Amino acid sequence: MTETFYEVMRRQGITRRSFLKYCSLTAAALGLGPSFAPKIAHAMETKPRIPVLWLHGMECTCCSESFIRSAHPLAKDVILSMVSLDYDDTLMAAAGHQAEAIITETIEKYDGNYILAVEGNPSYNQEGMSCIIAGKPFHEQLTHVAKHCKIIISWGSCASYGCVQAASPNPTGATPVHKVIHDKPIIKVPGCPPIAEVMTAVIAYMVTFERLPELDRQGRPKMFYSQRIHDKCYRRPHFDAGQFVESWDDEAARKGYCLYKVGCKGPTTYNACSTIRWNEGTSFPIQAGHGCIGCSEDGFWDKGSWYARLTDIKQFGIESNADKVGGTAAAVVGAATAAHMAATAINRASKKENSV
């Protein structure tokens, strides 16, 4: 019988008092009311730990880097107490055959009962040669492990949407997880990387309630992705007032005005950066004076400059945006109209002359 979360925590030398504090903190991080803290405590005391297999495809490990910096709850608590992270090739001590054996073992022991967390995505071009794990293309490992799992977490924009390796022209054939696995529930936690607290809270929610949190239509947890950066941005009053940074290092930039005109993608980006912020709530891009680049949105690499408000429309050429295409069309129509007007006038004048 696997130990419960509580047993593991006590064995780690955590007092009951800190355990309860931890439960309240987790409830708060999940955006749940205080009444949920005892429920979390109860779940931890009674439920066996859920094993997690954390696979890495084509990625940059920024998701892992973010994850281990989680402050509320501490990643240590999540890994050691809440889930048993059985396989994560960047974090675990085992390597080589020993490491791969863990996957086989977990699948045998917990068939249909473990969480599969995917960081990065599989490659399908060149027979998957761009990403080889243990001598085989990553997509083989992914589909194998996915077949026996309970649910899948797509960490970051790579697993969720494809991210930079899937950007046009996508030479490696990078494919997001939901386009490969169709028969398992998938929760997307996009971002490049996702916010640490969001990652740990998603796991905490799933082990506590043994189900997925409420998801939006794209499969993202609503509790963190239901609002745009723009909706909770502290520079929003400057947006509403019409006070914008016009160019980098101008007076408005020094005053901390809204970054809309220099390409901030906050109005079209769903994430929790403007509320939870980063690195224990220290800051986030806009607070540091740089516009949001929309890293948690599908295809954010392919939308043209991060510093332009109007984004490129690839169908009309690399450098076109709505105003260039539409403005040209309107100018052509306007010129044609003027020419037609002149022709009509001349036509009528000549007819009048003839008829006299």
Added chain:
Amino acid sequence: MSQSKMHSEPAVYVYEAPVRIWHWINALAITVLCVTGYFIGVPLPTMPGEANDHFLMGYIRFAHFASGYILAVGFLFRLYWVFAGNHHARQLFLPPFFTREFWKGVLHELRWYAFIEKEPHKYVGHNPLAVMAMHIVMVWGLLFMIITGFALYGEGIGMGSWQYEWFSGWVIELFGQSQDVHTWHRLCTWLVICFVIMHVYLAIREDIVSRQSMISTMISGWRMFRDDSKAKDDADHGGSIMTTFVGSLMSSFRSGRSRTKADDIR
């Protein structure tokens, strides 16, 4: 033949009051939407001073959303009027795209605008080319703008609002993300602007050179004609080929109002 017959300018009641009111409210709403929409994407120069001294972007967006609502409600009402109104009210929404006659009419109008045809056809309602352009831009174009507009609006109001549930969810999913919805909402704005340029120009032009009134019709509802020949699209107006011929012959003797050369030759 009596003198009065020769000078007759038959008038037909075409646009009922609801259609006319819709037309002008729509025109105003679209103008406001295009101007404010432009400045939403490419805002005016920065306002100096404290943020709480100003609400410029807020007012621009408010004007946009308010006229957006007016446009949408007007559109719904106009849809209702397709069924409640007279047969001219149906023309814009249910064009006879599947008849040869219609496409022959489109071709004729193109030739007329290219100065190839000497004589314009006469229509009680819209001419076929106008019907086609209006149907594409004012029915499907506006529908697209309303759907994408409310999708963007629902994002601000938030999940759980009817705007979000009815529009934002599926529209954003369809486009992939909100950014592309903005881009296409803006691109289609330019289509609307192109239409407005042509529509205003041609309405004024036809009023002057063609055989029927245009602008006053959208104000009074009555279509006036320069001659009493048979209109292409009117079964109960005019008469036999003979009377049509006679009618146009008569009209060629009219004086005063502007005429085409073709009128005079006939």
